[in-house]
Amino acid sequence: MDISDLLGRFGLQDCAAAARSSTAQSPALKDGLVVETPIDGSPIARLAADDADGVAAKIAAAQAAFARWRLVPAPRRGEFVRMLGETLRARKEDLGRLVSIECGKILSEGLGEVQEMIDVCDFAVGLSRQLYGLTMPSERPGHHMREMWHPLGPVAVISAFNFPVAVWSWNAALALVCGNSCLWKPSEKTPLVALAVQALADETAARFGDDAPAGLSQVVIGGREAGERLVDDARVALVSATGSTRMGREVGPRVAARFARSLLELGGNNAGVICPSADLDLALRAVCFSAAGTAGQRCTTLRRLFVHEKIYRDLVPKLKKAYAGLSVGNPLEEGVLVGPLIDQGAYERMHYALDRARSQGGKIAGGERVGDAGYYVRPAIAEMPAHEGIVMEETFAPILYVFRYSRLDEAIAMQNSTAQGLSSCIFTRDVQEAERFLSAGGSDCGIANVNIGPSGAEIGGAFGGEKETGGGRESGADAWKAYMRRQTQTVNYSADLPLAQGVKFDV
Numbered sequence: 001m002d003i004s005d006l007l008g009r010f011g012l013q014d015c016a017a018a019a020r021s022s023t024a025q026s027p028a029l030k031d032g033l034v035v036e037t038p039i040d041g042s043p044i045a046r047l048a049a050d051d052a053d054g055v056a057a058k059i060a061a062a063q064a065a066f067a068r069w070r071l072v073p074a075p076r077r078g079e080f081v082r083m084l085g086e087t088l089r090a091r092k093e094d095l096g097r098l099v100s101i102e103c104g105k106i107l108s109e110g111l112g113e114v115q116e117m118i119d120v121c122d123f124a125v126g127l128s129r130q131l132y133g134l135t136m137p138s139e140r141p142g143h144h145m146r147e148m149w150h151p152l153g154p155v156a157v158i159s160a161f162n163f164p165v166a167v168w169s170w171n172a173a174l175a176l177v178c179g180n181s182c183l184w185k186p187s188e189k190t191p192l193v194a195l196a197v198q199a200l201a202d203e204t205a206a207r208f209g210d211d212a213p214a215g216l217s218q219v220v221i222g223g224r225e226a227g228e229r230l231v232d233d234a235r236v237a238l239v240s241a242t243g244s245t246r247m248g249r250e251v252g253p254r255v256a257a258r259f260a261r262s263l264l265e266l267g268g269n270n271a272g273v274i275c276p277s278a279d280l281d282l283a284l285r286a287v288c289f290s291a292a293g294t295a296g297q298r299c300t301t302l303r304r305l306f307v308h309e310k311i312y313r314d315l316v317p318k319l320k321k322a323y324a325g326l327s328v329g330n331p332l333e334e335g336v337l338v339g340p341l342i343d344q345g346a347y348e349r350m351h352y353a354l355d356r357a358r359s360q361g362g363k364i365a366g367g368e369r370v371g372d373a374g375y376y377v378r379p380a381i382a383e384m385p386a387h388e389g390i391v392m393e394e395t396f397a398p399i400l401y402v403f404r405y406s407r408l409d410e411a412i413a414m415q416n417s418t419a420q421g422l423s424s425c426i427f428t429r430d431v432q433e434a435e436r437f438l439s440a441g442g443s444d445c446g447i448a449n450v451n452i453g454p455s456g457a458e459i460g461g462a463f464g465g466e467k468e469t470g471g472g473r474e475s476g477a478d479a480w481k482a483y484m485r486r487q488t489q490t491v492n493y494s495a496d497l498p499l500a501q502g503v504k505f506d507v
C-alpha cells in the first residue's frame with residue numbers, strides 16, 4: 001500500500017502531500033518537521049510544529065479538560081479506555097504498518113506494539129474499578145481514617161522514537177482512568193504515528209459523547225524545545241519522559257525545581273548470564289531475539305553477555321553462525337528479522353563503538369553496512385577481553401559484547417557495575433543459581449528474568465529500571481499510583497474533639 005493511502009486512513013493525507021511537493025516549504029512549515037522513513041531514507045511527510053503559543057494553548061485546553069474529567073466516575077473513564085482499545089483492535093493492521101514504516105521495526109513487531117496498546121487498555125479498564133485506597137483504625141473514638149486516590153492533573157508524555165506508540169499507551173491508558181488529561185510530545189523522528197493515534201482517540205471521544213471533554217488527549221509536535229515547554233509549565237502535574245539518560249538528566253531537575261512529579265524511563269545497558277546448566281538452544285534463540293531484534297534499538301536490548309568458561313567455546317561459535325544467518329532488510333518483507341537503524345547518526349555511533357571495542361582488544365564479527373539506501377547493518381558480536389570502556393555505555397545499535405566468566409558472583413558483579421539498571425536475565429536450570437540471581441544480592445535491575453532474554457516485557461508487571469535508567473515504573477502492577485495524588489482523610493463522627501497522641505488543648 002502507498003504511504004499516502006495509509007496516512008489517508010488516519011486523515012493525514014495532507015502531510016504526505018506536503019512531502020511530495022517540490023516547492024519551497026509553506027510559511028506554516030518553516031519550523032516544521034520533515035519525516036523520513038528509515039526503510040530507504042526518503043521523506044514521507046512534512047508537518048508543522050507547535051510554537052510556544054501553540055503549546056501554551058494546548059496546556060490550557062488540557063487543564064480545562066482535567067477540571068471536567070476528574071469528576072467523571074472512574075468506571076465511566078474506564079469505558080472510554082475500553083472503547084479506545086476497541087478502536088485500536090479494529091485499526092491494528094494499519095497502525096502497526098505505519099509504526100514499521102516510520103521507525104523501521106519489522107512488521108511483526110509493529111503489530112506487536114499495537115497489541116501492547118490494546119493489552120494495556122484492557123488492563124486499565126479493570127483498574128478503573130480498582131483504584132483502591134486503605135482504611136485504617138483511628139486511635140480516637142468516633143473517628144475513622146482512610147486513604148483516597150484522586151486525579152492528579154494534566155500529564156505530559158514525552159516519548160522516544162523506538163517505541164513510538166506503546167509508551168504513550170502505557171502512560172495514557174492509566175492516566176485517563178486515573179482522571180487526568182494527557183499531552184503527548186512524541187519523538188521528532190516519529191510524529192506521524194502519534195497523529196494517527198490521536199485521530200483514533202478523537203474518533204473514540206466522538207463516539208463516547210459529552211463526558212469526554214475537548215483537550216482530553218492532545219499531541220504536541222516538535223523537538224526538544226516543545227518538550228521543554230511541557231517540562232517547565234507549572235500547569236503540568238506529571239512529566240513522564242522516556243528517552244536517553246542525557247534527556248532525563250535535563251528533565252528530572254527541571255521538573256523537581258517546580259516541585260512537580262517526573263516519571264523517568266531512560267537508557268539501559270542490559271545483561272545476560274549463561275550458566276553451564278542452561279538449555280543452550282533456548283538461550284541461543286533468546287539471545288538472538290533480544291540482542292539483534294529491533295536492530296538493537298530497544299531500551300531492553302541485550303548488550304552484554306556473560307558466558308561461563310565451560311560452555312564458551314561451544315556457545316559463541318553457534319551464536320556467530322546464527323547471527324550470520326539473520327536476514328537483514330526491508331522490515332515490511334516477510335522473513336526479515338532485522339530492519340534498519342533509525343538514521344545516519346545511529347549508524348555512526350555504532351561504528352564509533354565498534355572502533356573503540358576494537359581498540360580495547362575486542363574481536364568483532366559482523367557490524368558491516370548492508371545495502372546503500374537506509375542504514376542497515378549486520379548485527380555485531382564483540383568478544384571482549386575486559387569489562388570496561390565502551391561496554392559501560394549504551395550504544396543504541398545491535399552490538400553484543402561477550403565476556404567469559406568463571407564464578408557466578410563475578411558475573412553478577414560485572415553485570416551490576418554499569419550506571420544503568422534496566423533489565424537483566426540468567427539462563428540456568430539450577431534453582432540455586434536462579435534464586436541467587438533474583439535475590440537481594442543478585443541483579444540490581446528493575447527487571448530480572450530467568451530463561452528469557454531481557455527484552456519483550458508483558459504489560460502486567462511494572463516496567464522500569466534503577467540508577468541512571470531513572471527509577472520510574474509504568475504500565476502494570478501498581479504503577480497507576482504515579483498518576484494520582486494520595487489523600488489521607490480523617491472523619492470525626494462524634495460530638496467530642498479528642499486530640500491525637502493524648503494532647504490536651506482545652507479552650
Ligand code: NAD
Pocket residue numbers: 158159160161162163185186187188222223224226227228231242243244245246247250251264265266267268298299300394396422464465469
Ligand atoms: P532522546 O533522549 O533523544 O529523545 C527522547 C524524547 O525526549 C524525544 O521526544 C525528544 O524530543 C525529547 N527530549 C530530548 N531532550 C529533551 C529535553 N531537554 N527536554 C524535554 N524533552 C526532550 O531518545 P531517543 O533517541 O528518541 O530514544 C532512545 C533512548 O531512549 C535510548 O537511550 C533508550 O534506552 C531510551 N528508551 C528508554 C525506554 C525505557 O522505558 N526505559 C524506552 C524506550 C527508549
